Amino acid sequence: MKNLLIGLLALMIFSCTKNAEQSSTSAPNKDLAKVFDDYYEENLKLSPISATNQGDNRYNDLLPNDISQEFIEKSKAFYTSYLDKVNKFDRESLNDEDKIAYDIFKREMELQLEGYKFNGELIPFQQFWGLPLTIGQLGSGDGSQPFKTVKDYEDWLKRVSAFKVWGDTAVVNFRKGIAAGIVLPKSLVVKMIPQMYDLVVSDPTKSLFYGPINKLPKDFSDVDKTRLTEAYKKAIMTELVPTYKHLGDFLKNEYLPKARTSSGIDALPQGKELYTFQAKIWTTTDKTPDEIYETGLKEVARIRGEMEKVKEQVGFKGTLDEFFTYLKTDKKFYPYKQPNEVLDAFRGILTKIEPNLKKMFNKTPKAKFEVRQTEKFREASASAEYNSPSVDGSRPGIFYVPIPDATKFNLTSGMESLFLHEAIPGHHYQSALQQENTNLHKFQRFNWYGAYGEGWALYCESLGKELGLYTDPYQYMGALGDEIHRAIRLVVDVAIHTKGWSREKAIKYMMDNEPISEQGATAEIERYMAVPGQALSYKIGALKIRELREKYEKQLGSKFSLAAFHDEFLKDGCMPLSVLERKMDAWAAKQK
Structure with missing residues (x-):
């Protein structure tokens, strides 16, 4: 009897293991793929500017009135229909890749529908x-x-x-x-x-x-x-x-x-609920605003400690605030005369990191890449940014740098960290590799989540020393300035929208904790006022990526490969952090 029970138990374990293996290696579900393909095609008509940005020119003449009630009702019906369709599939019977796509898609449909109750069309x-x-x-x-x-x-x-x-x-x-x-x-x-x-x-x-x-x-x-x-x-x-x-x-x-x-959206009807929703959208987590705020305070304190070390290293004899003023005002940090000199300095960073990039990434994009000056009409109020390449290769990935006045471009503003974030290996690697992966469903190839995409870009800033940068203490100080800037965002974004902070109080907090001009701080704080929660995505995402890397380095020891970790992270494109962690844990288990 005992042997019979053991035999039955062994058979059950074998059966469960076999089913799990079949689930992970079974063929893609064609019916599910058709739902995703249909969604992608219909969504391009609903969002034709997105199609144009992706290099799909079929709808370049369309511009729907997407703030009209008629369009909103049509969109609600669209998302409801596709949520119903995807809910008909049994998630557990799907292979690993389809499970990832299913989880991303279902969450997206649910959040799109939840968002309509906040009447965003009124602004x-x-x-x-x-x-x-x-x-x-x-x-x-x-x-x-x-x-x-x-x-x-x-x-x-x-x-x-x-x-x-x-x-x-x-x-x-x-x-x-x-x-x-x-x-x-x-x-x-x-x-x-x-x-x-x-x-x-x-x-x-x-x-x-x-x-x-x-x-x-x-x-x-x-x-x-x-x-x-x-x-x-x-x-x-x-x-x-x-x-x-x-x-x-x-x-x-x-x-x-x-x-x-008032400065925060908590002053609006449903404002508190709306901010919690926006935090969920942008961080792709269920972290509460208070948790995010506390994380921000801890990170600001930690990075200030690193800044104190740099101040001591260069022999500056004043306070950290006085060091910030020195970095903003000393003439030696303003060496440029013409915009092209700034652009060439950024291009030089790529030349410097290229040898080490090969050690940290096995797979790199095919898309071309350029550094350009931001167009005159918008550069006065624009931030440095990255525009993705077109799928057909006709338009490269572009790192735009606003240079209204080259003589006022500060060398210590974090040029090296900015390049790692906006250009290579940050947004360019992530965005281009995602678009180029034709194994992904199309909605995944052109998907975007700030916590993943901006989190990755901020994580890439932390790779500076490994890539051969930050050898100049002032450039490292610039990198710390960029990092503390994202930590400050966790504090001020939450404080403005849930803790009654005024615009002026938030500007002062930012200027007290990083070397930023009043004009720069004002533009940043007003951005957070305009787009609540968006600024949370960077640091929350980067912290999660760093946490996963350190976890797998510890678990895998000599079997851990940084290039393999980066390749796996980028392989399936943007996704919510919860979906990402499940995927990466499964990858780490296979490395053992």
Whole structure:
């Protein structure tokens, strides 16, 4: 009897193990793949600018009125339908790759639907992002909207006409927001007004939107050149200029007097609940705002300790605050005269790290990469940023650097850490490898989660010494400045939106704890006011990646390969941190 029971138990264990192995190695579920493919295709029509940004030009003439009630109801039905479809699948019967995709997809559908209850359309845009700013980037001729064929030029004119409708709806929605007590802070509205008026011109040839005409392809016929030139002049003066003037006048005369004096969204109806939701969206965790705040305080204290060590290393005899002032004001930290000198310095960083990159990554992107100066129309208020390459290879990955005045570009601003974050191996490796992995479902190839993507980029800053950088103590100080900046975000973002901190108090806290100008601190704090929770994603993500790396280094010992860890991390693209940890734990178990 005893032997029989042991035999049965062994059979059960074998059966369970076999089933688990089948689950991990079984073929992809074709029906599930069709749901994902259908979703991706339908979603491109709902979000045609996303399609354009990805290099898919089928919908370059479309610009849906995505803040209208009709569009919102259509979107709700869309997400509900796909949540219903994915819920019909048995997760446990899927292979490992499909489980990852299933978990990402289901969470995304649920959160999209949950978000509608907060009526985000009542604040259609702000000074940091929104369609009026995106249209400027697309229509300049230097963005992702292509201007290569006659059809390309005609596609843009259709988008311009649709933008006028969107602008009218934005005003209607702002007014509904006023009535509901859902309005922006005054300090943000003050920044939005000149953004609108800057695009109001009396001469169409002086407009940002005349850029494509200045670059008309030589192979266009004279008839087309003349026709398109006149059509663009007309669109600028009869559609674009009136729309921007209408938005500017409304914001100045009607909205600004009704804007709020408070800084945080907890002052709005459902504000506290909305912030918890935004923290969940951006960190992809269930961490509470209070937990995040406490993590921020600890990290700020730790990094300040590292800064004290650098101050001692260079022999500076004052306080840390005085050291910050020295770094911001001493003339030797401002060596540049022309924008190209700044851009060349960034290009030199890539040359320096290339030998060590090969030791830390087995797989690197095929996409090309460039460093460019940010366009003039937006560089005064822009941050350094990365734009992903197009899938077809026609547009490289681009690291944009705003340089309004090269003589004011500070050498100690963390140039090396900024490059590691925005360029290589940060956003460029992560974004390009994700897009290039054709084994992923398309919705995964073009997916984005801040905690993963920004977390990775911030983690890459911590690789500086391993990559041969930070040998100059001032560049390392710049890197610590960048790191403490992300830690400060955890403190001020939560404090503004849940603890009653004013804009001014948050600006002071930031300036007290990092070498940043008042202008820089103000722009940062106003960004957090405009996009609650987004700033939390960087540090929360980076801490998780570092935690996983250290865990596997300890578990695996000599079997741990940093390059293999990085490759596995990047292999399946952006995902929530909870999904990521399950995936990486499974990878580590296989390494044993």
